[in-house]
Amino acid sequence: MKLSIQSLANIAIELQHGLAGRDRFQRLISSVRELLQCDASALLRYENQQFRPLAIDGLSPDVLGRRFALSSHPRLEAIARAGNVVRFPADSQLPDPYDGLIPGHDELKVHACIGLPLFADQELIGALTFDSLNPAQFDVFSDEELWLIGALASSALNTALLVSMLEKGALPTTGEINSGKQSTYRADEEMVGLSEPMKQLQHEISVVAGSELNVLITGETGVGKELVANAIHQLSPRADKPMVYLNCAALPESVAESELFGHVKGAFTGAIHNRTGKFEMADNGTLFLDEIGELSLVLQAKLLRVIQYGDLQRVGEDSTKRVNVRILAATNRDLKQATIAGSFRVDLFHRLSVFPLYVPSLRERKGDVVLLAGFFVEQIRNKLGLTQISLPADTLSMLESYDWPGNVREMKHAIERAAVLARAAQNQGEVILHRYLFNLPISEPQEETNSNLIATVTASSSLNLQQATQGFQRQMIANTLKDNQMNWSASARALGLDVGNLHRLAKRLGMK
Known part of the structure; x- marks a missing residue:
């Protein structure tokens, strides 16, 4: 099968449709996957020495939240370093980043893999990857044909990036500003989320960031x-200056003033040398005051003066110093109620909350749970030195069902714990995070399903006990197979059966 001019033209036409960037990308890879008859395809954005999936087809949904660092994924590094089509042989010893991540094929390795680096003005901006379980799937396609697909994808991706830069309406998801400040990037600082509440928050951040307003988070x-x-x-314009962090809840009353404003030698017992406070350290930069609601009223009054006039006075010093600091404050308390109760100053509250930002809980952004799961799984995979960590469909469903009272932090710790337990139990480089490893206090959806099945089977009085039992088993197996994309091995694990016994039972029930 060769790629026809018409098929390539159809892809080019579809890319011109008036769709949002993400929808356009999804249509692109879905069309190409159908054209190449492969099992999985992905469009990746390259930034900060890593690939970030923009759209996927045929892969587990948590892949969209994963971040593939070149340093730990040699195949993707080879694609990034190449200037043309990269074909990996079926017996390549380089681990494939998508092994175990194609639903319904947990035990099978990817055999055929092709990577297309995407360029704009000779600069790498992304990659297209195609994977198949058939080792010879891509043999009929020439490099020239595949390169034409890459050229179309490069144009679409570059256009979307340029539009994003012009609109300046979206927060860079990796902490990298479009001007290329890669030195400040840290993988754990990325804000992961595509839900509407997160999009709104990102928009508000982009609006207030360029101002000098104080922000209450x-x-x-x-x-x-x-x-x-x-x-x-x-x-913000202060990005090249320091952002100084201070946890107000961890400040003992005796040293809090010194921490904020500094002190001079001899100001009090133990002051054996001059000390620079957080305000001076953040001069011309940003001061982040976490748990601001825990400050005492005395310190609130002194903080208010610095915010109002920019005048700073060290403990034990008569002279004042001018500082230029932008205040970002955060709290999990209701400060408005605290002002009514008299535990927080009204004037300070109004000074801090010039532009309030509310960060939604994980319960309010359920659509981001799967993305966050993929994001954290890839992080812990690197830390534990594992080849692959996969999340079955029933595990992802359980994570989405849980309320997460501890929010993103609780979710990260739960995944880390499950990964450590899985490594110890499975004792291999590739581990699966089964739902029982999480030990979350959640009602089992399977129990409700079972109750419905029992009610359905027993509703007919014409069935004897054996017939009713067999009907229940058939329905139970059929539902489990459907939930696991017709994967018999995964279904056997979900049902607590040996896979051979499951096959024999299904045959006895007339299902095979």
């Missing part, structure tokens, strides 16, 4: 308020 514990503060700083 509110939200439950574990939602990522520090990530929001970091994003504001990185997108």
Whole structure:
């Protein structure tokens, strides 16, 4: 099968449709996957020495949240370093980043793999990858034909990136500003999320970041308020200056003033030398005051003066010093109620909350759970030195069903714990995070399904016990197979059966 001019033209026409960038990308890889008759395809964005999936087809949904660092994925590194089509032989010893991530084929390795680096003005901006379980799937396609697909994808991706830069309406998801400040990037600082609440938050961050306004960041514990503060700083004109962090809840009353404003030698017992406070350290930069609601009223009054007039006075010093600091404050308390109760100053509250930002809880952004799962799984995979960590469909469903009272922080710790347990139990480089490894207090959806099945089977009085039992087993197996994309091995694990016994039972029930 050869690629026809018409098929390539159809792809080019589809890319011109008035769709949002992500929808256009999804249509692109879906069309190409159908054209090449492969099992999986992905469009990846290259930035900061890693590939970030923009659209996937045929892969587990958590892949969209994964970040593939070149340093730990040699195949993707080979694609990034290449200037043309990269074909990996079926017996290549380089681990494939998608092994175990094609639903319904958990035990099978990817055999055929092709990578197309995408360029704009000779600069790498992304890659297209195609994978197949058939080793000879791509043999009929020439490099020239595949390169034409890459050229179309490069144009579409570059256009979308240029539009994004012009609109300046979206927060760079890796902490990298479009001007190329890669030195400030840290993988754990990325704000992962495509849900509407996260899109709204990202828009508000982009609006306020370029101003000099003080920002009050509110939200439950574990939602990522520090990530929001970091994003504001990185997108602000002060990005090349320091952002100084101070946890107000961890400040003993006796040293809190010194921590904030500094002190001079001899100011009090133990002051054996001059000390620079956080305000001076953040001069011309940003000061992030976490848990601001825990400050005492006395310190609140002194903080208010610095914010109002920019005048700083060290403990034990008569003279004042001018500082230029932007304040970002965060709290999980209701400061408005605290002002009514008299535990927080009204004037300070209004000074801090010039532009309030609310960070949604994980319950309010359920659509991001799968993405976050992939993001954290890839991080812990690197830390544990594992080849692959996969998340079965029933595990992802369980993660989405849980309320996560500890929000993103709790979810990260739960995945880390499950990965450590899986490594110890499975004792191999590739591990599967089964749902029982999480030990989450969640009602089992299977129990409700079983109750429905029992009610359905027993509703007919014409069935004897054996017939009713067999009917229940058939329906139970059929539902489990459907939930696991007709994968018998995964279904056997979900049902607590040996896969051979499951096949024999299904045959006895007339299902095979």
